[in-house]
Amino acid sequence: MEGKTSMEKQGDGVLDALVVGLGITGIYQLHKLNQAGLQVRAVEAGSGVGGTWFWNRYPGARFDSESYLYAYFASEDLYKRWRWSEHYAGQPEIEAYLNEAVREFELTDLISLDTRVEAMEFDAERAVWNVRTNRGETITTRFVVPALGFLSRPLFPEIPGRDSFAGPQYHTGLWPDDAVDLTGKRVGIIGVGSSGVQLATEIADRVEHLTIFQRHPNWCTPLNNSAITDEEHAEIWDSFEDYHQRTLNSYGGFLEVPLEEPGAYAQHTPARRREMFDHIWKMRGSNKFFSNYPEVGAAGEANKEFCDYMAEQIRARVNDPETAELLIPDHAYGAKRPPFESGFYEIFNQPNVTLVSTLHTPIERITESGVSTTDGDHELDVLIFATGFRAVTGSYDAIDIRANGKKLTDQWADGPQTYLGIITPGFPNMLNAFGPQSPGGNAPRCAERICDFIADLVIEARRRDVSIVDAPEELARDYTDELAQQVAGTIYEKTEDWRSGSNIPGKKQVYMFYQAGLSQHTARLNAVEANGFEGFVFA
Structure with a gap:
């Protein structure tokens, strides 16, 4: 889709709300705020919308939620007009659908593409956020709604010599828009999470040789x-x-x-x-x-x-x-x-596929010609990192977010603390759309009620004629303690996983999702809203 490349000032130059990020959640959040008649805009770092489905265009990328359950239910016409080809559609079809949704919701003129947010600071005197972008502009908005996604900041492992490799390098989460021809190449993939499993299965038949570097296997x-x-x-x-x-x-x-x-x-x-x-x-x-x-x-x-x-x-x-x-x-x-697979295990029966367990033979360094492990050198033409993301909080950490003399990264140093997964005390008017401490699962369904709630909350602030919405620290502590209790004694409590940040060296491990489930979280939001947005502070 074609969006604007600069933010146009309207009225007093202050927006009611700015949505940051236009993946599956950001598109829906922008739609709900616009539908409410608010003065709203959105910025997106990519040159197209889609978030995960814009950046992750590697061969084999596809849904692991059913296509028709991932789709928007906000438009019955779009739902019944769009014909999915498969129960789990591939990336090109998903990206096309999300662009069609933007057109269906009439959002194109509200979107600024190629616009990455670098810093956000709350002006307490004016009760607005000043949002600075890579384009040298500062956007002023009463509410800012990060829709940054859990898996949107790619992680490269700390391996010596990564810059010395002579051939092309790719990350599955930053796959180029231009076609990448791997036919007849010696390809190495580091990582066997969902993207590594999908990619390896897709390319194994057409590469000369595929070397898969696996640290920990997954139940696929x-x-x-x-x-x-x-x-x-x-x-x-x-x-x-x-x-x-x-x-x-x-x-x-x-x-x-x-x-x-x-x-x-x-x-x-x-x-x-x-x-x-x-x-x-x-x-x-x-x-x-x-x-x-x-x-x-x-x-x-x-x-x-x-x-x-x-x-x-x-x-x-x-x-x-x-x-x-x-x-x-x-x-x-x-x-x-757990990743889902379609023939992944069978590729290891092919003579051109080698599995290297880096638990047994660790990677020592990346060289000009490939990857060196303790069992020898693996010569490659192409090196691909399927090494995941700085998940959940990583995209927040990439932005300098400040309010009331505090920096969000410092506030979340021991793990995120929010009220209902929506607001961090001391960072007023910043409402997270499907951010840390939200329920996990099929993303658009888990995000839908949250986005509706945020739109209703902004409307309620206007109705009350107040300029600030915040929450007490005590409620955020209680909510965070509740999340810890939900996983205590379960399979999630101590297992090393990106959902607790264990894939990031030095990061404190804290489970960052509401594990009691979507329906319970929805009931919680319904009760809070029915009781006049109980717990939120309006000023």
């Missing part, structure tokens, strides 16, 4: 993707309202269909449990978790039994026993966000 489960038939499309379109309500009232924003009640695991025989695992293994996507025994979501025997089942599947699909064992994780299923 079958996506079981397929084209959407005409009959399925008719059902999807007819289920518009039903799908919307079911996802909003779910734990993670999916069509979650538990097949067994709590307690069934202990009542079933091992053979019956095996039948259950066989059944869900053939189901699409996240059903491996949500349709499983509820006990699998806890740290205990049920989780271990399912892990043993998955390990069997890996051994059955990978011909070389030693390679198979290297691909089997030692953490509980679900403790780390």
Whole structure:
């Protein structure tokens, strides 16, 4: 899409709200604020909208949420007009859809592309935020709404010699718009998270040789993707309202269909449990978790039994026993966000694919000709980093955010503290759209009620004719303590994962999501709003 490249002043030059970031959440947030009749604009660092689906255009990038559940429900016409080709669409189709949504919501003229926010400071005397961009302009706004995304600041590992490599280097989270031809090349991929798994599977057949550098394996489960038939499309379109309500009232924003009640695991025989695992293994996507025994979501025997089942599947699909064992994780299923795969394990049966376990043979340095590990040199033509992101708070850390003599990075040094995942005390009028301490899962469904709430909160401030919205520190501490209690004793508490910041050296590990689920968080927001935005301070 084509947006503006500079911010136009209107009226007194002060916006009601500025949305920062135009991924799936930012687009919807801009739509809701604009729909409310507010004077609003949005800035986006990229040259196009889409966020994750603009930057992550590597071969094989696709949804791991069902396309029609990830889509916006704000327009029934758009929902029923758009025909997804697959249950889990690929990146080009997703990017095209998000551009169509911008046109549908009539947002194009409100958007400034190629505009990266460098600093934001709250002017307490005027009760406005002054937002400085890379274009040398300062935007003044009453409310600022970061919609920065959890996975939007790519992370490069600290490996000596990275700049010495003679060939092209890429990060899956910064993939170039121009076509990258990997045919006949010796390619190295560092990392086996979701992007590494998708990329490796996609390119293994066309490269001369693929070397995959793996530190920790993940529990990768079958996506079981397929084209959407005409009959399925008719059902999807007819289920518009039903799908919307079911996802909003779910734990993670999916069509979650538990097949067994709590307690069934202990009542079933091992053979019956095996039948259950066989059944869900053939189901699409996240059903491996949500349709499983509820006990699998806890740290205990049920989780271990399912892990043993998955390990069997890996051994059955990978011909070389030693390679198979290297691909089997030692953490509980679900403790780390599990990638979905479509033939990933089979690529290790190809003679042109090599797995290097950097736990056993660590990377020593990157050289001019490739990667040097303790077991020798691996010569490469192309080096790709699938090493993830400075997740959740990383994009906030990249902006110099200050208010009332405080810097946000200092305020969050021991982990983010917010009220409801929306506001950090002492940083008034900064309302986070699907930011730290929000529920995790299917992003647009988890973000939808938050964006609605933020729009309602800004409207309420106007109705009360107040200039400042804040929250007490005590409420943020209580909310943060509540999140810690939600994961205490669970599979999430101590496992090293990006959701707790453990992939960042030196970062304090704090679980940064509301783990009680989307429906409970939605109920919380509904109650707060029904009680006059209880807990928020209007001044």
